[in-house]
Amino acid sequence: MLIDLVSMVAIGAATIFFVAGSAGMLRFPDVFMRLHAMTKADNLGLGLLIVGLALQASSFWVIAKLVLIWLLVLVSSTSASHLVARDALARGLRPWRNP
Amino acid sequence: MSEHEGRPVDVWWGSLVRSLPRLMVFALLWMILTGAQASSWRIGVPIVLVATAWSLSLVAPGTRLSPRGIARFVPFFLARSVVGSIDVARRALLPSMPIAPAMVRYRPRLAPSSAPAIFFINAISLLPGTLCASLEAANLHIHVVDDEAGVFEGLAELEEHVAAMFGVEISAREELGGPE
Numbered sequence: 001m002l003i004d005l006v007s008m009v010a011i012g013a014a015t016i017f018f019v020a021g022s023a024g025m026l027r028f029p030d031v032f033m034r035l036h037a038m039t040k041a042d043n044l045g046l047g048l049l050i051v052g053l054a055l056q057a058s059s060f061w062v063i064a065k066l067v068l069i070w071l072l073v074l075v076s077s078t079s080a081s082h083l084v085a086r087d088a089l090a091r092g093l094r095p096w097r098n099p
Numbered sequence: 100m101s102e103h104e105g106r107p108v109d110v111w112w113g114s115l116v117r118s119l120p121r122l123m124v125f126a127l128l129w130m131i132l133t134g135a136q137a138s139s140w141r142i143g144v145p146i147v148l149v150a151t152a153w154s155l156s157l158v159a160p161g162t163r164l165s166p167r168g169i170a171r172f173v174p175f176f177l178a179r180s181v182v183g184s185i186d187v188a189r190r191a192l193l194p195s196m197p198i199a200p201a202m203v204r205y206r207p208r209l210a211p212s213s214a215p216a217i218f219f220i221n222a223i224s225l226l227p228g229t230l231c232a233s234l235e236a237a238n239l240h241i242h243v244v245d246d247e248a249g250v251f252e253g254l255a256e257l258e259e260h261v262a263a264m265f266g267v268e269i270s271a272r273e274e275l276g277g278p279e
Contacts, residue, residue, distance in 0.1 A: 016188070017184060017188055019192075020187070020188030020189075020191045020192050021187075021188070021191070023191045023192055024187060024188075024190070024191030027191060027196060028191065028196075028198070029198075030200075032200065032230060032232065032242040033198060033200055033244070035224075035230055035242075036187050036228070036230055036242075036244055037187055037191050039224050039225065039230070040180070040183045040184045040186075040187040040188075040225065040227075041184050041187050041188045041191065043180060043184060043225060044180060044181060044183075044184030044185070044188075045184075047180075059134065061130065061131060061134040061135050062134070064131040065131050065132070065134075068128070068131055074225065075221070078221045078222070078224040078225055079221060081224050081230060082220065082221065082224055082230075082231050082232075085230055085231070085232040085233070085242065086232060086233045088232075089232050089233050089240065090233070095200055095201070095202055095242055096200060097200065097201070098198075098199050098200075
């Protein structure tokens with residue numbers, strides 16, 4: 001019962017971070033800020049989602065697989081954001097500054 | 100490469116022992132992917148062996164991680180990424196959207212393009228308010244959400260954690276970098 005509750009809270013919190021990541025994607029002024037929103041908010045969102053799902057998992061191996069998925073997404077999102085940012089800089093895009 | 104002396108058998112045995120950690124990691128990955136079903140090893144054993152051989156030919160064994168360094172890095176990293184995510188989420192959702200982005204440069208102390216340096220660069224993007232944009236020989240160009248102080252402290256601390264985890268020595272904090 002308690003486990004179900006913790007699980008629900010974790011997954012609920014996860015959706016808030018996914019919503020925040022998407023809000024940043026739409027509201028932030030340039031590509032660099034949007035990358036911040038995607039890499040950070042979504043990583044914690046996915047982490048919480050995985051905590052919520054792991055609590056419902058039937059075996060250790062399912063939990064290990066969920067953690068493995070989280071690690072792979074961490075690695076790919078940080079590499080991808082680095083590549084996008086590097087390319088944007090190479091094309092001469094200047095970061096947005098506060099007016 | 101350092102074992103030109105010694106009998107061929109010793110050399111062979113030495114490289115076998117040094118490839119064991121990697122073999123264990125791939126075996127563990129296979130168990131995770133298959134849910135540790137005994138019947139899966141008929142395919143798993145050859146695949147794990149091929150993956151180990153392939154991995155050894157791509158990256159020679161040699162990098163040793165310090166268990167104590169890992170034990171310190173993981174909680175540090177988790178705590179900092181929670182802080183970073185809450186910070187960015189807050190800025191994205193608040194109606195006033197408080198951001199003051201800037202580019203800064205940071206002079207890393209880890210040896211350029213070594214495994215720890217690459218790990219450090221990737222970890223930067225997961226930390227609060229920093230995103231590694233490009234790297235040159237001596238400087239990292241880092242985009243920050245808010246150009247408040249504390250960015251360099253955080254980067255230096257992360258770099259020290261990474262160095263401890265890979266068991267490499269880095270110099271003391273001196274001039275860490277500055278605005279672009």
